[in-house]
Amino acid sequence: xxSAPPVVPVPAAAVVRERTQSEMVLRRFSRHRAAVxxxxxxxxxxxxxxxxxxxxxxxxxxxxxDLSQPPSLGHxxxxxxxxxxxxxxxxxxxxxxxxIALSIALIGTVLGSLWGAIAxxxxxxxxxxxxxxxxxxxxxxxxxxxxAVAAQGVGGSxxxxxxxxxxxxxxxxxxxxxxxxxxSLREQEFIEAARALGGGSTRIILRHLLPxxxxxxxxxxTLTIATGILGEAALSFLGVGVQSxxxxxxxxxxxxxxxxxxxxWLFYFPxxxxxxxxxxxxxxxxxxxxxxxxxxxxxxx
Amino acid sequence: xxxxxxxxxxxxxxxxxxxxxxxxxQAVRGxxxxxxxxxxxxxxxxxxxGKSVTSLAVMGLLPRNAxxxxxxxxxxEELLGRTDDAMSKIRGNKVAMIFQDPLTSLNPVYTVGxxxxxxxxxxxxxxxxxxxxxxxxxxxxxxxxxxxLRVNSYPHEMSGGMRQRVVIAIAxxxxxxxxxxDEPTTALDVTVQAQVLEALEAARKExxxxxxxxxxxxxxxxxxxxxxxVMYAGKLVETGTVDEIFYQPRMxxxxxxxxxxxxxxxxxxxxxxxxxxxxxxxxxxPPGCPFxxxxxxxRDLCEASEPxxxxxxxxxxQAACHFHTELASAxxxxxxx
Amino acid sequence: MTLAPxxxxxxxxxxxxxxxxxxxxGVLRRQVGDVHAVCDVNxxxxxxxxxxxVGESGCGKTTTGRLLLNLVPATAGEIRxxxxxxxxLSRSQMRPLRREMQIVFQDPYASLDxxxxxxEIIAEPLRIHGVYKRDKVRDLLKMVGLSPEHGNRYAHExxxxxxxxxxxxxxxALQPKLLVLDxxxxxxxxxxxxxxxxxxxxxxxxxxxxxxxxxxxxxxxxHIADRVAVMYLGRIVEIAAVEDLxxxxxxxxxxxxxxxxxxxxxxxxxxxxxxxxxxxxxxPVSPPSGCRFRTRCPKFAGQLTDxxxxxxxxxxxxxxxxxxxxxxxxxxxxxxxxI
Numbered sequence: 001x002x003s004a005p006p007v008v009p010v011p012a013a014a015v016v017r018e019r020t021q022s023e024m025v026l027r028r029f030s031r032h033r034a035a036v037x038x039x040x041x042x043x044x045x046x047x048x049x050x051x052x053x054x055x056x057x058x059x060x061x062x063x064x065x066d067l068s069q070p071p072s073l074g075h076x077x078x079x080x081x082x083x084x085x086x087x088x089x090x091x092x093x094x095x096x097x098x099x100i101a102l103s104i105a106l107i108g109t110v111l112g113s114l115w116g117a118i119a120x121x122x123x124x125x126x127x128x129x130x131x132x133x134x135x136x137x138x139x140x141x142x143x144x145x146x147x148a149v150a151a152q153g154v155g156g157s158x159x160x161x162x163x164x165x166x167x168x169x170x171x172x173x174x175x176x177x178x179x180x181x182x183x184s185l186r187e188q189e190f191i192e193a194a195r196a197l198g199g200g201s202t203r204i205i206l207r208h209l210l211p212x213x214x215x216x217x218x219x220x221x222t223l224t225i226a227t228g229i230l231g232e233a234a235l236s237f238l239g240v241g242v243q244s245x246x247x248x249x250x251x252x253x254x255x256x257x258x259x260x261x262x263x264x265w266l267f268y269f270p271x272x273x274x275x276x277x278x279x280x281x282x283x284x285x286x287x288x289x290x291x292x293x294x295x296x297x298x299x300x301x
Numbered sequence: 302x303x304x305x306x307x308x309x310x311x312x313x314x315x316x317x318x319x320x321x322x323x324x325x326x327q328a329v330r331g332x333x334x335x336x337x338x339x340x341x342x343x344x345x346x347x348x349x350x351g352k353s354v355t356s357l358a359v360m361g362l363l364p365r366n367a368x369x370x371x372x373x374x375x376x377x378e379e380l381l382g383r384t385d386d387a388m389s390k391i392r393g394n395k396v397a398m399i400f401q402d403p404l405t406s407l408n409p410v411y412t413v414g415x416x417x418x419x420x421x422x423x424x425x426x427x428x429x430x431x432x433x434x435x436x437x438x439x440x441x442x443x444x445x446x447x448x449x450l451r452v453n454s455y456p457h458e459m460s461g462g463m464r465q466r467v468v469i470a471i472a473x474x475x476x477x478x479x480x481x482x483d484e485p486t487t488a489l490d491v492t493v494q495a496q497v498l499e500a501l502e503a504a505r506k507e508x509x510x511x512x513x514x515x516x517x518x519x520x521x522x523x524x525x526x527x528x529x530x531v532m533y534a535g536k537l538v539e540t541g542t543v544d545e546i547f548y549q550p551r552m553x554x555x556x557x558x559x560x561x562x563x564x565x566x567x568x569x570x571x572x573x574x575x576x577x578x579x580x581x582x583x584x585x586x587p588p589g590c591p592f593x594x595x596x597x598x599x600r601d602l603c604e605a606s607e608p609x610x611x612x613x614x615x616x617x618x619q620a621a622c623h624f625h626t627e628l629a630s631a632x633x634x635x636x637x638x
Numbered sequence: 639m640t641l642a643p644x645x646x647x648x649x650x651x652x653x654x655x656x657x658x659x660x661x662x663x664g665v666l667r668r669q670v671g672d673v674h675a676v677c678d679v680n681x682x683x684x685x686x687x688x689x690x691x692v693g694e695s696g697c698g699k700t701t702t703g704r705l706l707l708n709l710v711p712a713t714a715g716e717i718r719x720x721x722x723x724x725x726x727l728s729r730s731q732m733r734p735l736r737r738e739m740q741i742v743f744q745d746p747y748a749s750l751d752x753x754x755x756x757x758e759i760i761a762e763p764l765r766i767h768g769v770y771k772r773d774k775v776r777d778l779l780k781m782v783g784l785s786p787e788h789g790n791r792y793a794h795e796x797x798x799x800x801x802x803x804x805x806x807x808x809x810x811a812l813q814p815k816l817l818v819l820d821x822x823x824x825x826x827x828x829x830x831x832x833x834x835x836x837x838x839x840x841x842x843x844x845x846x847x848x849x850x851x852x853x854x855x856x857x858x859x860x861h862i863a864d865r866v867a868v869m870y871l872g873r874i875v876e877i878a879a880v881e882d883l884x885x886x887x888x889x890x891x892x893x894x895x896x897x898x899x900x901x902x903x904x905x906x907x908x909x910x911x912x913x914x915x916x917x918x919x920x921x922p923v924s925p926p927s928g929c930r931f932r933t934r935c936p937k938f939a940g941q942l943t944d945x946x947x948x949x950x951x952x953x954x955x956x957x958x959x960x961x962x963x964x965x966x967x968x969x970x971x972x973x974x975x976x977i
């Protein structure tokens with residue numbers, strides 16, 4: 001008890017050469033090895049999805065004469081029963097999945113940031129009401145609700161309808177984070193200083209609150225992309241997501257789940273890409289979080 | 302017991318470095334000093350001067366990545382290089398430490414009486430009832446009203462000043478030879494600061510412990526220290542008795558510190574004499590005197606070589622200035638304007 | 639008041655009250671009490687004058703400063719600035735007045751937006767009021783002793799003292815007449831603090847500013863203030879010209895405060911007379927009846943008879959002239975020289 005050494009912060013004797021905020025963020029991020037590796041992998045995946053189809057000899061709609069071929073030089077990911085080249089399909093699937101995930105993140109982040117910033121800035125009754133709405137949405141089982149709504153066929157099975165449904169269920173996470181950040185920011189003296197200078201609420205939100213909350217928003221947005229990838233996969237797997245002839249990673253896994261034992265390449269390649277994307281984005285998000293965290297100034301031990 | 306002038310704590314050529322992304326920050330650069338039994342030594346300096354790091358090193362409380370060299374001897378025993386377990390036997394037994402924030406040293410889930418009693422029982426074989434009685438007595442010594450009731454309070458039920466006095470009571474329970482107080486009153490209001498400083502004096506009287514008092518407040522040093530060490534940029538730059546430091550400073554930095562203080566005991570409005578510039582970065586210090594860039598008396602020699610701590614008129618009054626002889630009876634106005 | 643009876647004050651505060659509601663937790667958030675932060679505070683500030691406002695944490699000095707700028711709305715009372723009561727004004731009605739009165743904050747790290755360059759920070763007030771000129775920012779930087787070349791750097795690249803200078807430049811950008819200085823040097827090291835104090839004194843002389851200088855440090859206040867008001871638990875307990883206050887402190891709290899400040903002079907420090915207060919400041923949610931200081935007052939505890947004490951518990955002592963040459967809020971005021 002009394003003999004236990006208290007945690008003593010070492011005084012800031014370290015008066016080091018000062019850097020701008022973005023420089024420090026970059027430096028700290030670049031020291032996070034897992035995050036940098038993940039970022040490189042993720043960029044390769046993106047290149048594969050968007051540049052790949054321009055180079056690759058087959059399109060995802062092409063039907064070749066090679067039926068149910070295991071991976072070979074001609075078909076690195078093999079082919080399916082009808083003769084689709086799996087690699088071309090995975091390219092298209094990744095493209096669609098990324099597009100949907102990015103849209104989910106965009107919708108969720110914009111909506112969530114505004115909602116959270118308004119609740120945090122005005123506090124009081126409005127905050128209470130707005131955050132209870134958030135609580136209610138957070139108690140909903142996301143995939144079940146999304147599947148139910150998507151099954152109603154609003155907007156058909158367009159990729160953007162899936163993005164909207166999942167985006168509408170993800171923004172509460174973002175709003176909670178942003179509200180927390182804004183709550184602590186608004187107590188800062190520089191906000192009070194802006195008020196003392198005669199600055200209005202719009203100026204305070206746009207010039208002071210949002211730029212300072214940007215770090216937290218970036219991190220959450222990144223992690224929302226990973227949730228989006230998994231959400232889309234789950235919906236397509238349940239058959240209420242992207243529909244054929246178009247394809248997505250989730251749909252590919254779903255269609256080929258019966259082939260796990262007979263033609264495993266059909267199932268494992270798209271599955272691998274889902275895991276790869278979700279995992280790398282999570283690591284990038286972790287790296288960003290550490291990089292934006294101002295307490296991370298000393299060397300990792 | 303031993304002779305009264307026995308050396309209790311001996312710090313010899315202590316250096317502490319912290320590795321950072323830009324290199325090693327030399328927080329302490331060769332500090333040597335002694336504390337004799339019953340002494341009250343004040344360590345004064347501004348933020349980043351290394352005054353706290355020096356004492357954390359004595360307590361073995363530096364983070365593991367700190368690079369420490371030199372020697373720290375308590376009653377002739379070397380402390381550097383001991384394991385954490387061995388150090389915790391010394392902490393709170395022979396040496397007690399009081400921090401700026403008393404909450405770091407109090408456990409929130411026990412009453413203060415239990416915490417003091419535990420400290421007593423750790424070093425004396427007494428029963429629980431007797432230990433609680435003693436706890437109440439100690440609370441009375443540090444000036445907490447209604448000590449019989451207050452032993453049952455939890456730390457969060459007390460004000461900052463009262464908590465700090467509980468920490469002092471715990472320090473006394475161990476009957477230490479040395480109390481290290483690191484900015485013990487910085488977070489407190491002045492009237493509460495006076496109470497806590499009085500409690501600290503009461504604790505010293507009761508235990509006969511020596512005191513190392515670390516503070517940036519020259520007023521607190523003036524009232525509670527016999528000897529003063531002035532630190533700047535990780536080094537001792539002047540050491541002497543409290544009267545020598547305050548009335549015959551021999552280092553321009555000390556002189557500047559005293560000149561820059563607004564005084565409550567002076568009427569009129571004499572202009573303050575600031576020290577221009579800021580303390581140097583402790584990363585890649587340039588050669589020469591670290592105070593040189595801010596010193597109005599700087600000369601070529603100061604830029605070429607760093608002055609060592611050398612005796613002035615009195616061998617125990619030492620200053621780290623090449624030209625300390627010229628500073629005899631100089632005033633801050635003369636030197637800094 | 640005592641110092642300048644012929645001049646009209648630039649700002650005068652009458653009967654200022656601020657209560658913060660204490661609410662219960664949970665859904666209903668019912669109001670369960672009030673924090674009596676500021677109670678019936680009266681003072682004037684004249685042009686080219688510094689009024690020091692001193693007291694310990696929680697005494698209401700910072701709230702008083704915010705009230706003066708209408709940054710928090712007052713519960714009751716009047717703040718007359720240039721012959722106009724600003725308490726009822728809305729935020730947009732206050733905007734033109736923001737050019738006349740400004741504030742410098744305590745924390746040089748929290749009070750500057752970390753995402754803005756120094757130029758942007760100093761330009762902000764000029765932009766808000768539509769009077770931005772590039773040269774003006776340069777001039778302001780020079781005025782506070784910073785090099786205009788450093789304007790493109792971010793605030794965190796500067797030391798505490800330099801940041802506080804940036805805060806002063808921002809406050810002065812609109813050429814205000816009144817500056818509220820909320821503990822402007824408390825966070826700075828002593829060697830740096832002196833430079834900022836000198837700057838504030840120079841700027842006051844140059845620009846004819848009036849200061850409300852809020853501080854817990856009586857030494858700094860003695861140095862910079864012309865008059866001093868001492869606050870305890872939301873009330874002003876004594877107000878006097880600076881020399882008068884330090885020579886003839888009449889309120890037991892002022893006396894305790896002065897005697898508790900350590901003097902950087904070992905010989906004086908060893909021989910000083912001390913008034914050490916017992917206990918801690920009571921909660922501002924339920925302040926003591928009558929005189930709020932009586933629970934810690936050494937006079938109440940040791941010198942008064944029971945009959946005399948009754949007056950302290952029953953009757954709020956008014957801030958009034960009681961034969962000491964200045965106003966004090968103690969029924970049994972008695973001037974004492976402590977230094």
